Amino acid sequence: MTSSHVGTPGAGSADQDTERAAVTVIGLGSMGRALAGAFLAAGHPTTVWNRTLGKADELVAGGAAAAPDAAAAISASRLVVVCVVDSNAVHAVLEPVRESLPGRVLVNLTSTTPEQARATAAWAAEHRIEYLHGAIMVPTPMIGDADALVLYSGSHQAFDQYEASLTAIAGDGTYLGGDAGLASVYDVGMLDIFFTGMTGFLHAAALVGADGISASTFLPYAQRIGELVQQTMVELAADIDKGSYPGDQDNLEMEQAALEHIVEASAARGIATALPRLVQTAVSDAIVRGHGRDGFSSVIEVLRARSRAS
Numbered sequence: 493m494t495s496s497h498v499g500t501p502g503a504g505s506a507d508q509d510t511e512r513a514a515v516t517v518i519g520l521g522s523m524g525r526a527l528a529g530a531f532l533a534a535g536h537p538t539t540v541w542n543r544t545l546g547k548a549d550e551l552v553a554g555g556a557a558a559a560p561d562a563a564a565a566i567s568a569s570r571l572v573v574v575c576v577v578d579s580n581a582v583h584a585v586l587e588p589v590r591e592s593l594p595g596r597v598l599v600n601l602t603s604t605t606p607e608q609a610r611a612t613a614a615w616a617a618e619h620r621i622e623y624l625h626g627a628i629m630v631p632t633p634m635i636g637d638a639d640a641l642v643l644y645s646g647s648h649q650a651f652d653q654y655e656a657s658l659t660a661i662a663g664d665g666t667y668l669g670g671d672a673g674l675a676s677v678y679d680v681g682m683l684d685i686f687f688t689g690m691t692g693f694l695h696a697a698a699l700v701g702a703d704g705i706s707a708s709t710f711l712p713y714a715q716r717i718g719e720l721v722q723q724t725m726v727e728l729a730a731d732i733d734k735g736s737y738p739g740d741q742d743n744l745e746m747e748q749a750a751l752e753h754i755v756e757a758s759a760a761r762g763i764a765t766a767l768p769r770l771v772q773t774a775v776s777d778a779i780v781r782g783h784g785r786d787g788f789s790s791v792i793e794v795l796r797a798r799s800r801a802s
């Protein structure tokens with residue numbers, strides 16, 4: 493199960509098809525250090541490199557090899573993981589050393605847009621690099637956990653070959669398909685819910701806080717609504733996929749009144765109204781389009797139309 497630490501890629505390389513393949517981690521920010529630490533903890537011979545010196549010290553003390561430059565880091569392992577701040581940084585690091593990469597498997601765990609992921613996949617194909625894109629869906633303290641989620645897309649062969657190794661960083665590594673942009677599509681979709689959901693809670697905390705109710709007092713009630721949103725997503729998803737928006741349990745005309753209450757109560761307390769107004773406007777636009785007696789899921793028609801217009 494062990495493998496050579498510094499080796500050459502390609503057929504016969506000792507690090508293939510083993511659970512403890514040699515791995516190189518490029519980028520030692522908080523996430524890169526967590527990834528390298530998890531590979532080390534799982535027994536992978538781990539080589540690290542970072543643009544700025546000094547960030548490898550703790551990892552080296554834990555058994556990692558610090559490469560003097562990016563090219564040496566890449567030469568150390570067939571499996572090369574890159575996790576830097578953004579897509580521009582990925583190319584700033586890899587472009588000058590691209591001749592070291594053919595025959596390697598590049599796993600890019602940097603958060604990007606789907607378009608950037610696809611562009612990097614095209615760049616990798618041009619340079620005969622096997623490319624797997626990954627979207628890390630957990631914070632650094634969860635790296636290495638059995639239920640940590642990382643989404644992958646791109647080279648199926650690369651995923652199959654290194655799936656066992658990648659469980660060192662996330663027990664729940666999910667392969668989505670051959671289009672390298674897919675992991676980022678799911679990433680932005682999930683983060684859309686995360687950020688708008690958190691902002692919804694912050695707005696509500698400001699609203700009730702204006703009447704002297706602390707966020708902690710409000711929390712259990714907020715969580716009840718969070719559970720309801722989670723359950724409601726099941727029906728919304730079914731409606732969206734069918735393209736029909738039954739309004740027998742709820743309808744937009746009724747919901748418009750509730751939204752007006754939120755806007756009015758916010759304005760009366762000097763709380764920002766932009767967020768509830770955004771939803772209110774989407775609902776009124778849907779009503780203008782004839783969805784007044786349809787369910788809330790019909791608002792997707794307005795959101796889709798806006799995305800096409802912008």
Ligand SMILES: NC(=O)c1ccc[n+]([C@@H]2O[C@H](COP(=O)([O-])OP(=O)(O)OC[C@H]3O[C@@H](n4cnc5c(N)ncnc54)[C@H](OP(=O)(O)O)[C@@H]3O)[C@@H](O)[C@H]2O)c1
Pocket residue numbers: 519520521522523524525542543544547575576577578580581584585601602603604628629630631632
């Ligand atoms: N932290 C999290 O909880 C988390 C969760 C999910 C996803 N992610 C994703 O993981 C990626 C890394 O995040 P992080 O938290 O590790 O960020 P970070 O702590 O800010 O580290 C950024 C890393 O990028 C490197 N870098 C920046 N510009 C560079 C350039 N032009 N050339 C070479 N290297 C460059 C930095 O090198 P220097 O040290 O030399 O500046 C550092 O290694 C991001 O895409 C982030 O969205 C992070």
